[in-house]
Amino acid sequence: MATYDLIVIGAGPGGYVCAIRAAQLGMKVAVAEGRATLGGTCLNVGCIPSKALLHATHELHEANHNFAKMGLIAETKVDWARMVAYKDEVIGQNTGGIEFLFKKNKIDWLKGYASIPAAGRVAVNGDTHEAKAIVVASGSQASTLPGVTIDEEVVVTSTGALSLKAIPERLVVIGAGVIGLEMGSVYARLGSKVTVVEYLDQITPGMDGEVSKQFQRILAKQGITFVLGTAVQGVERTNAGAVVVHRSRKTETEERLEADVVLVATGRKPYVDGLGLDALGVQMTPRGQIATDARFATSIPGVYAIGDVREGPMLAHKAEDEGVAVAEILAGQHGHVNYGVIPSVIYTTPEVASVGLTEEQLKAEGRAYKVGKFPFLGNGRAKAVFQGEGFVKILADKATDRILGAHLIGPMAGDLIHEVAVAMEFGAAAEDLARTCHAHPTFSEAVREAALACGDGAIHA
Structure with missing residues (x-):
């Protein structure tokens, strides 16, 4: 032994x-x-x-x-x-x-x-x-749903979606969370007609609401179709692929979606x-x-x-x-x-990243806060690489200016979020970020501008 x-x-x-x-x-x-x-x-x-x-x-x-x-x-x-x-x-x-x-x-x-x-x-x-x-x-x-049998060929989890034999003409994604949106984005760029079916009325549950709405608009412009507020009843295998049967939570209307491949992305x-x-x-x-x-x-x-x-x-x-x-x-x-400073990222284009509390959480707590926002459209580097969509949002305590959370949608958001995470780990105020010199031209200047917006206002907005 x-x-x-x-x-x-x-x-x-x-x-x-x-x-x-x-x-x-x-x-x-x-x-x-x-x-x-x-x-x-x-x-x-x-x-x-x-x-x-x-x-x-x-x-x-x-x-x-x-x-x-x-x-x-x-x-x-x-x-x-x-x-x-x-x-x-x-x-x-x-x-x-x-x-x-x-x-x-x-x-x-x-x-x-x-x-x-x-x-x-x-x-x-x-x-x-x-x-x-x-x-x-x-x-x-990967978790699944009642009435859905995974075979990792036609009805797949993220594991099967990484190694499909061919690019599907029609892909239905069940679940509008991180995994579903990332893999849906991959196949949409490859030419698949991607439809995302989600039980809730919004994508990316738990994300800052303002970011979630803009994220959905951007993905829709990229060709992804969303069917929200609907419950999947089952997935039927057919000779041509599969059919996703779902029922609207509001109208109780049942509909059928044909697909070559169905990705079940309902969590883990x-x-x-x-x-x-x-x-x-x-x-x-x-x-x-x-x-x-x-x-x-x-x-x-x-x-x-x-x-x-x-x-x-x-x-x-x-x-x-x-x-x-x-x-x-x-x-x-x-x-x-420190569980209060664990960032999360969605690696689509644009990327989405967050750390700390959302506005919805702060409102639920009844905490007084202020918001500093800056659009990437005002960032020279972002415009130069055709990624001017999105924004940086910083939430700070209204009385102390201490940073409580940050939410980004834009280029390199998954890397930019760590500047805010370090600041939060050391209890920094938004003014601390605002007074830190940032190299120009960089995407990170948008973070500084959002921090400035928590005070007297951003320079380039």
């Missing part, structure tokens, strides 16, 4: 980061992972491959719509097989990089799917290993199958997550949980921060995650 200071179950962003940090802190570490490659959902069938396809199709859009405006004359065509191969090459580079980091940090890879037969014990492929601490970082899996749920948590007596939440305390400890001594299997947003970087925090706690340090 091999003995370790820590065994991590799952080699996704939370698990592998936790393992590396623990090894840096002097622990003997192993990671149990059943996939053929490391990196979990994110690197294999999630964040990384989807960004590769988003990048490729963005370049296609630029070639088809903006090259001629810049005096670049080119003919483009799509080689779908080569695009998928490019995506796979990106996956390989990243997963191989994690394997290198394991070797560098002397982390053992226990190849196989794990279970926890008892506290301090992890079983993998018939072998049992002993550990002073166990961290469950097994991630999540914790993946805990086969871990033996029930037999072990691990307490779960009503939503099927592993219940933990503020130090990530479960109801079983020595067993911890991080990432998508516990409460909070299902984001790779949230899992990473929790992985670092729990490793430091196990090493006797003071690991901590």
Whole structure:
């Protein structure tokens, strides 16, 4: 029986980061992972491959719509097989990089799917290993709907959508969240007729309402059709593909949408199958997550949980921060995650990013706040690259000027949001951002202008 200071179950962003940090802190570490490659959902069938396809199709859009405006004359065509191969090459580079980091940090890879037969014990492929601490970082899996059977060929999750045999003529996306809109954007750029079906009356639930409305308008201009406020009753397979049956929540009218491919993007749920948590007596939440305390400890001594299997947003970087925090706690340090400053990003074009509170949340709290906004149309760099749509919105406390949240839709929003996140982490005021010199011409000047708008007003608006 091999003995370790820590065994991590799952080699996704939370698990592998936790393992590396623990090894840096002097622990003997192993990671149990059943996939053929490391990196979990994110690197294999999630964040990384989807960004590769988003990048490729963005370049296609630029070639088809903006090259001629810049005096670049080119003919483009799509080689779908080569695009998928490019995506796979990106996956390989990243997963191989994690394997290198394991070797560098002397982390053992226990190849196989794990279970926890008892506290301090992890079983993998018939072998049992002993550990002073166990961290469950097994991630999540796609959830589906009643009446919808996934086959990953015609009715697919995001996993199947990343490797379709051909570009569909008609794609129906069920769910107007991050995954659905990103993949819908990919195929819309590739020429698919994309229809997004959503139960709620708006896209991107939980997003700042003003950003959500503009985002929908922009995506509609890009050719995506939205059917909101409707409940999917089922998906029927046909010889030609599939039919999505949905019923309006207001009129009760039932309609049928024909599709070559149906993408089910209705969220994700914790993946805990086969871990033996029930037999072990691990307490779960009503939503099927592993219940933990503020130090990530479960109801079983020595067993911890991080990432998508516990409460909070299902984001790779949230899992990473929790992985670092729990490793430091196990090493006797003071690991901590500031859940009020976790950014989220949608990697369409334009990108959408947010951190902190929305206006809707501030109003619900009854908190006095002020808004500073600046349109990218007033940003010289954005106009030069044909991305003047969108804006930066900063929310600050009315009395103290302390930044409470920020919401961006525009070029490089996923990178720009971190300037605000750092400011919030250190309790900065909007004036602190406004008085910080920003290089010209950059997209980040729009952030400074929004901060200025929280005071006397933006310069270029």
